[in-house]
Amino acid sequence: MTPGGGGPMKDCEYSQISTHSSSPMESPHKKKKIAARRKWEVFPGRNKFFCNGRIMMARQTGVFYLTLVLILVTSGLFFAFDCPYLAVKITPAIPVVGGILFFFVMGTLLRTSFSDPGVLPRATPDEAADLERQIGNAEDIANGTSSGGYRPPPRTREVIINGQTVKLKYCFTCKIFRPPRASHCSLCDNCVERFDHHCPWVGNCVGKRNYRFFYMFILSLSFLTVFIFAFVITHVILRSQQTGFLNALKDSPASVLEAVVCFFSVWSIVGLSGFHTYLISSNQTTNEDIKGSWSNKRGKENYNPYSYGNIITNCCAALCGPISPSLIDRRGFIQPDTPQPAAPTNGITMYGATQSQSNMVRGQRQHGEAACHHGQSLGPGFSQESWGRIYAAQAL
Ligand SMILES: [Zn+2]
Numbered sequence: 001m002t003p004g005g006g007g008p009m010k011d012c013e014y015s016q017i018s019t020h021s022s023s024p025m026e027s028p029h030k031k032k033k034i035a036a037r038r039k040w041e042v043f044p045g046r047n048k049f050f051c052n053g054r055i056m057m058a059r060q061t062g063v064f065y066l067t068l069v070l071i072l073v074t075s076g077l078f079f080a081f082d083c084p085y086l087a088v089k090i091t092p093a094i095p096v097v098g099g100i101l102f103f104f105v106m107g108t109l110l111r112t113s114f115s116d117p118g119v120l121p122r123a124t125p126d127e128a129a130d131l132e133r134q135i136g137n138a139e140d141i142a143n144g145t146s147s148g149g150y151r152p153p154p155r156t157r158e159v160i161i162n163g164q165t166v167k168l169k170y171c172f173t174c175k176i177f178r179p180p181r182a183s184h185c186s187l188c189d190n191c192v193e194r195f196d197h198h199c200p201w202v203g204n205c206v207g208k209r210n211y212r213f214f215y216m217f218i219l220s221l222s223f224l225t226v227f228i229f230a231f232v233i234t235h236v237i238l239r240s241q242q243t244g245f246l247n248a249l250k251d252s253p254a255s256v257l258e259a260v261v262c263f264f265s266v267w268s269i270v271g272l273s274g275f276h277t278y279l280i281s282s283n284q285t286t287n288e289d290i291k292g293s294w295s296n297k298r299g300k301e302n303y304n305p306y307s308y309g310n311i312i313t314n315c316c317a318a319l320c321g322p323i324s325p326s327l328i329d330r331r332g333f334i335q336p337d338t339p340q341p342a343a344p345t346n347g348i349t350m351y352g353a354t355q356s357q358s359n360m361v362r363g364q365r366q367h368g369e370a371a372c373h374h375g376q377s378l379g380p381g382f383s384q385e386s387w388g389r390i391y392a393a394q395a396l
C-alpha cells in the first residue's frame with residue numbers, strides 16, 4: 001500500500017485527468033477519505049465488537065451478563081452487610097483481602113471475555129483457489145489416470161510433532177488446513193488456535209490468547225467463593241452466639257442469600273479449577289481431553305506430543321510464555337482496491353477473485369505474519385515452530 005505502488009491502472013486514470021504526475025503526498029490522503037471503515041465491520045465470523053473493534057466477544061452474551069450479575073451482587077452484598085461487622089469483630093484485613101480478590105476476578109474475567117481468543121484469519125479467495133488446485137493435483141496423483149472410480153479429495157494432511165503423527169483437517173468455512181490444536185468454534189464460526197472450548201459464562205471462546213486469563217479467572221473465583229462463604233458462615237455464627245440463630249438471620253438476611261449462592265456454585269468452580277490445573281500440568285486442552293486424543297486407549301504408542309514431560313515446564317508454558325499477537329488486525333482500515341503485486345511467497349496464480357476483497361484480507365494476513373515474526377523475536381514459542389511445519393507440509 002505504498003504511495004509509489006499505485007500500479008499501471010491508477011497511473012492511467014490520473015493521466016486522463018491531468019498531465020501532472022500524481023505526487024506521493026496526494027494519493028494516500030485521497031485513499032484515507034474513501035476508506036474509513038475498519039476490518040472488524042466486515043469480519044466474517046459471528047462475533048460482537050464494541051468500542052470501535054477494541055472489544056471482541058461471541059455473539060451470544062446473555063450468560064456472560066448472568067456471570068457478571070452473580071459476582072457483582074454476591075460480592076456487593078458481602079462488602080455491604082458482612083464486612084463492616086467482620087472488620088470490627090475480627091480484623092480489617094478481611095475486606096482488604098476480599099477487595100483484592102474481587103478486583104483480580106473482575107480483571108481476569110473481562111480480559112478473557114473482551115479479547116481475541118486466537119482467531120485464525122480465513123483464506124483469501126486466491127489462497128483458497130490455490131489450495132483447491134493443490135488438493136485436486138494430489139487427488140489426481142492418488143487416483144491415477146486409469147482408475148475410473150471417484151474418490152473424495154484428500155482433505156487431511158499429516159505432520160509429525162515430536163515423533164507423533166498429527167492430522168491437520170481442512171476447514172470448509174475458513175478454507176485452510178487447521179494448524180495443530182486449532183478447531184472451528186461453531187458458535188463463533190471461527191477457527192481458533194489452541195482451541196480449548198467455547199465458554200458461554202465468559203461469552204467468548206477460550207483459546208491460545210486468553211487461556212491463561214481464563215484459568216486465573218476460575219482459580220481466583222474459587223478463592224473468592226470459598227473466602228466469602230467461610231466469612232459469611234463466621235458472621236452468622238458470631239451473631240447467633242450473641243442473639244440466637246434466628247435473630248442472627250433476621251439481622252443479616254443478605255448473608256443467607258450469599259451463603260446459598262456460594263454453596264451451590266463453589267463445587268463446580270473448584271472442580272473446574274482442579275480440572276484445568278490437571279490440563280495445564282499435562283499441556284492438554286479441554287478439546288483434546290474430551291476427544292481422548294492422547295489417551296492410552298488409542299494405542300500404547302499414543303502420547304501427547306505437546307507435553308514437555310515435566311509438570312513445571314508445562315505450567316510455565318501455559319501461564320508465563322509470551323502471548324502471541326492477534327492475527328485478525330480488527331482495528332486496521334480496509335484498503336481500497338489498489339492493484340497489488342502478486343504474492344511473492346509461492347507464485348500463486350490469479351483466479352477470478354474480487355480484487356478488493358482479496359486485497360483486504362491479504363492485508364490482514366501480511367499484518368498477521370509480520371506480527372508472528374515479531375512474536376518469534378520475543379522468545380521461543382511453540383506456534384511458530386508448528387506453523388513452520390505446516391508450511392513445509394503444504395509445500396509438499
Ligand atoms: Zn474454520
Ligand SMILES: [Zn+2]
Nearest residue numbers: 185188198205
Ligand atoms: Zn466460540
